[in-house]
Amino acid sequence: MAGKRSGKNRSGRGPRKELERPTSTGVPSLPQGAGEQKATSKAFLLAITTGIVVAVASALVLAAGPEIVDSDAKKDQVRDTFRNDPELRYTVEPMDERLQLVLPAGFVLSDKQQRMIPSHELFASGELRAAGAATVDVLTLRVTLEGRRNQDIFVDSVAPVVVERQAPFSGTLFYAPSQGAGTVTKMMFNLDERQPRARIVENYEEGDGETARIFAGLTDGAKPGALFFRENTLTIKDAQEDALLIQSVATEQAVSFNIKIDYRIGGKKKALIIDDEGFPFRVSPLNCVTKGSGMGEAGAGSLGVAAYEDVWQLRDDFSGMERVADPQRFEAFRSC
Incomplete structure (x- = not known):
């Protein structure tokens, strides 16, 4: 008579357990829900790190002054460095x-x-x-x-x-x-x-x-x-x-x-x-010793007198200058 099968296998060992199937990476899979928790933690850390980097960069920009923001100012810094050129010519x-x-x-x-x-x-x-x-x-x-x-x-x-x-x-x-x-x-x-x-x-x-x-x-x-x-x-x-x-x-x-x-x-x-x-x-005014009446209608007015060591005056025909005979009593209408 055939006997009843026992719970042991032919090798005499107990019941066979299902082995955990390896993941594609060869690492056993995490319990359900653990992956989502890890992804959330990574996103949180990334957000904090990004915030810190932005804050530090902003502080550096503010410390450097408005020139670093102004593109024209940055271009002028380059011109100052590589050209010997005055700002105002x-x-x-x-x-x-x-x-x-x-x-x-x-x-x-x-x-x-x-x-x-x-x-x-x-x-x-x-x-x-x-x-x-x-x-x-x-x-x-x-x-x-x-x-x-x-x-x-x-x-x-x-x-x-x-x-x-x-x-x-x-x-x-x-x-x-x-x-x-x-x-x-x-x-x-x-x-x-x-x-x-x-x-x-x-x-x-x-x-x-x-x-x-x-x-x-x-x-x-x-x-x-x-x-x-x-x-x-x-x-x-x-x-x-x-x-x-x-x-x-x-x-x-x-x-x-x-x-x-x-x-x-x-x-x-x-x-x-x-x-x-x-x-x-x-600029020097004439060295007047006697004042004339100055500007009047149609250019009328008395002549003033100026005194100098020497005087050269434009010729009447504008061809050049000639020496004045008495530089100590030189009549000059426009200024004296």
């Missing part, structure tokens, strides 16, 4: 022939220099500037400013910086007043002021007063008005030029000065000093 051009000049007392021209006067060669040589010559009464300049940065440049002030004040020069005078209307300007320096600043140019009107009348007689009817930068703004962009036509007028003393331009770029205040090719600009 300038050129200066006299708007007259600079034939009306006066030398300080005591300067004696050499024979060679005197021979260069009639043909105007001496004025082009630069020797008079080196000797300290001043323009008589009014100096008119075109100052051209060019931006050399990606960021805008904001000009806040243009003003003469006085180097020296002296009595009117009384050495050698070269007298060749401007013929006809002068250049129309929009900015004027009144060098008689204690601290001169740029002023707008206004037209003279009867009743404006003695000072305005004197200025009008020297500038073809113009006078200094309100402060220029109180009513005007000046923004200079990259590779663009702005020309300033400036009249500098002195009626009391000889004044030596440079021109200072205050400007801002990227929130920083800076300054540029402009001179006359290594020398200060100089």
